[in-house]
Amino acid sequence: xxxxxxxxxxxxxVTFDIRRQGAWPWTPPMKLHAVxxxxxxxxxxxCVGIVGESGSGKSTLARAIVGTVPMSxxxxxxxxxxxxxxxxxxxxxxxxxxxxxxQDPLAALNPRMTVGEIIAEPLITHEPKxxxxxxxxxxxxxxxxxxxxxxLINRYPHEFxxxxxxxxxxxxxxxxxxxxxxxxxxxxxxxxxxxxQVVNLLMELQRDMGLSMIFIAHDLSVVKHIxxxxxxxxxxxxxxxxxxxxxxxxxxHPYTQALISSVPVPDxxxxxxxxxxxxxxxxPSPLNPPSGCVFRTRCPKAQASCAEARPEMxxxxxxxxxxxxxxxxxxxxxxxx
Amino acid sequence: xxxxxQTTDTLLEAAQVAEVRGRSxxxxxxxxxxxxxxxxxxLITLILIxxxxxFGDLIAVWNNEEIDWGIMGQxxxxxxxxxxxxxxxxxxxxxRDLYSRTVQGTRISIMVGVxxxxxxxxVGTLYGAVAGYFGGRxxxxxxRIVDILMAIPFMxxxxxxxVIFGRSIxxxxxxxxxxxxxDMARIxxxxxxxxxxxxxVEAAVATxxxxxxxxxxxIVPNLLGIVxxxxxxLIPGLILTESFISFLGLGVQEPNTSLGALISAGAGQMQYGxxxxxxxxLFFFLVTLFAFFFVGDGLRDALxxxxx
Numbered sequence: 001x002x003x004x005x006x007x008x009x010x011x012x013x014v015t016f017d018i019r020r021q022g023a024w025p026w027t028p029p030m031k032l033h034a035v036x037x038x039x040x041x042x043x044x045x046x047c048v049g050i051v052g053e054s055g056s057g058k059s060t061l062a063r064a065i066v067g068t069v070p071m072s073x074x075x076x077x078x079x080x081x082x083x084x085x086x087x088x089x090x091x092x093x094x095x096x097x098x099x100x101x102x103q104d105p106l107a108a109l110n111p112r113m114t115v116g117e118i119i120a121e122p123l124i125t126h127e128p129k130x131x132x133x134x135x136x137x138x139x140x141x142x143x144x145x146x147x148x149x150x151x152l153i154n155r156y157p158h159e160f161x162x163x164x165x166x167x168x169x170x171x172x173x174x175x176x177x178x179x180x181x182x183x184x185x186x187x188x189x190x191x192x193x194x195x196x197q198v199v200n201l202l203m204e205l206q207r208d209m210g211l212s213m214i215f216i217a218h219d220l221s222v223v224k225h226i227x228x229x230x231x232x233x234x235x236x237x238x239x240x241x242x243x244x245x246x247x248x249x250x251x252x253h254p255y256t257q258a259l260i261s262s263v264p265v266p267d268x269x270x271x272x273x274x275x276x277x278x279x280x281x282x283x284p285s286p287l288n289p290p291s292g293c294v295f296r297t298r299c300p301k302a303q304a305s306c307a308e309a310r311p312e313m314x315x316x317x318x319x320x321x322x323x324x325x326x327x328x329x330x331x332x333x334x335x336x337x
Numbered sequence: 338x339x340x341x342x343q344t345t346d347t348l349l350e351a352a353q354v355a356e357v358r359g360r361s362x363x364x365x366x367x368x369x370x371x372x373x374x375x376x377x378x379x380l381i382t383l384i385l386i387x388x389x390x391x392f393g394d395l396i397a398v399w400n401n402e403e404i405d406w407g408i409m410g411q412x413x414x415x416x417x418x419x420x421x422x423x424x425x426x427x428x429x430x431x432x433r434d435l436y437s438r439t440v441q442g443t444r445i446s447i448m449v450g451v452x453x454x455x456x457x458x459x460v461g462t463l464y465g466a467v468a469g470y471f472g473g474r475x476x477x478x479x480x481r482i483v484d485i486l487m488a489i490p491f492m493x494x495x496x497x498x499x500v501i502f503g504r505s506i507x508x509x510x511x512x513x514x515x516x517x518x519x520d521m522a523r524i525x526x527x528x529x530x531x532x533x534x535x536x537x538v539e540a541a542v543a544t545x546x547x548x549x550x551x552x553x554x555x556i557v558p559n560l561l562g563i564v565x566x567x568x569x570x571l572i573p574g575l576i577l578t579e580s581f582i583s584f585l586g587l588g589v590q591e592p593n594t595s596l597g598a599l600i601s602a603g604a605g606q607m608q609y610g611x612x613x614x615x616x617x618x619l620f621f622f623l624v625t626l627f628a629f630f631f632v633g634d635g636l637r638d639a640l641x642x643x644x645x
Contacts, residue, residue, distance in 0.1 A: 095545035108536040112558040122544040155359030
């Protein structure tokens with residue numbers, strides 16, 4: 001993989017100001033570090049998966065890259081241009097290259113617009129001079145491509161099922177032929193059978209259109225299926241990062257191991273026999289994260305030294321990095337694909 | 338008989354090609370509204386009153402400023418409602434035809450209500466949507482302005498304005514227009530705050546749609562349900578305000594009149610046995626208000642998101 005990465009994220013941070021209720025206007029707001037220093041490279045045409053439980057900052061990371069949430073530090077370099085330092089107008093024009101698919105398929109579609117209008121919106125926004133006939137032709141073409149009947153073009157979103165709505169969302173994201181597609185938990189609101197269809201559709205589209213993708217989910221089994229590379233996040237920080245196969249078969253970080261052991265194995269005998277790693281407790285508040293390693297409060301391997309300093313990212317070679325000094329392989333957890 | 342394969346194929350093909358017309362949420366709301374008998378009845382009543390106000394002049398024998406010298410001074414005896422002398426609703430204390438005056442008064446009253454609520458819808462919705470969408474400091478400043486305007490005793494200022502700038506229908510519109518959009522702005526802002534966090538707005542932002550296009554294309558259409566309901570319920574309120582002003586003797590200037598002015602005049606003549614001078618304007622006043630309220634209620638039920 002000698003090609004330059006299409007997206008190169010370095011130490012990206014997103015901080016929100018949180019104002020306490022009823023505080024004086026001049027008291028400084030509290031800082032919430034939603035994403036605290038994430039780095040990864042996305043080679044063109046590949047897919048990087050981001051996993052982590054709810055509240056770990058996956059969606060915020062995606063929004064920072066798309067640009068609906070401002071970055072407060074670090075850089076995201078897309079094809080040689082740093083997104084953080086772009087002028088607003090350049091940024092607006094640039095948005096056609098990066099499109100996004102959302103978690104809640106129905107909420108992501110304006111209930112007062114027809115499907116045709118929804119899918120055409122990015123096209124009309126970025127190429128306002130496209131003749132109406134051409135717009136309609138392209139919308140119909142794309143609807144067919146994502147598996148919707150083109151004659152449904154005048155229907156409204158509430159007349160579709162969740163899976164169909166997600167297909168509409170995909171069509172809208174693809175009409176400008178973007179280079180990077182960010183999928184923010186695109187299947188977690190769907191039935192399992194529909195999940196598979198949508199994931200397969202995304203993989204197919206990725207292959208055919210040469211898309212690069214960032215695929216966010218909290219379900220490792222879905223991410224593993226679609227990604228080349230996986231980043232495991234916890235409380236806004238990277239815990240472990242490796243190619244999909246290594247990460248799912250030889251996880252090093254205790255958090256990754258816990259995540260993998262939570263994926264059920266479709267074989268009752270094996271399922272009973274395999275060791276379970278259950279992490280207890282709740283995600284700590286990002287307003288007041290634990291000192292040192294953020295995972296230490298729930299980590300089965302936590303030691304006194306974990307509270308002192310943030311663990312370094314250890315490079316295990318082969319692009320496998322892990323943020324835990326006590327890492328060790330737990331092969332038994334391996335899940336068959 | 339089963340159709341042969343070829344026919345089935347062509348049928349299938351036709352089904353594939355023909356575009357299906359979707360049912361928009363508006364369409365659903367209209368259907369729900371039409372099922373509501375009281376609301377439809379009120380709407381028909383309103384349409385009839387509208388026709389009366391617009392075209393009632395056509396069958397009037399007298400116009401609204403003409404004085405019937407023949408009955409002047411003997412209103413109680415000769416000015417009673419009658420088809421024969423052309424005073425369908427009788428005559429007022431000066432011998433002017435009450436029918437054409439009621440037509441004209443209804444027209445003014447409805448116009449005040451409609452103009453006021455159109456201003457409220459246009460200005461209030463856009464103002465509230467802009468404040469809510471941009472949020473932060475812009476929102477704070479814009480809404481504090483609304484708060485300040487709300488704190489001004491509106492009736493007092495309106496009366497002062499009418500006294501200082503002279504009584505004219507234009508001044509009345511300005512006064513009512515200045516005040517009617519404030520509540521609407523608050524309602525629109527509140528709704529915008531919930532809508533702007535929906536993912537479809539984020540999708541539009543992520544696509545690169547400009548902020549004002551987002552407000553007009555994504556925010557305002559989703560606001561309209563509640564705005565329409567509020568506007569319908571605002572109209573009777575404005576008619577009442579105008580009537581109150583006219584009842585005080587300010588507001589509409591002679592020879593023009595409004596329902597409030599007519600009711601005021603009729604109430605003043607009650608003890609002289611010319612009770613029709615009160616009945617007719619009051620009847621149109623009440624019926625109009627009731628109809629607007631029923632239509633508003635029907636619209637609220639039809640557009641209420643809870644029903645979906």
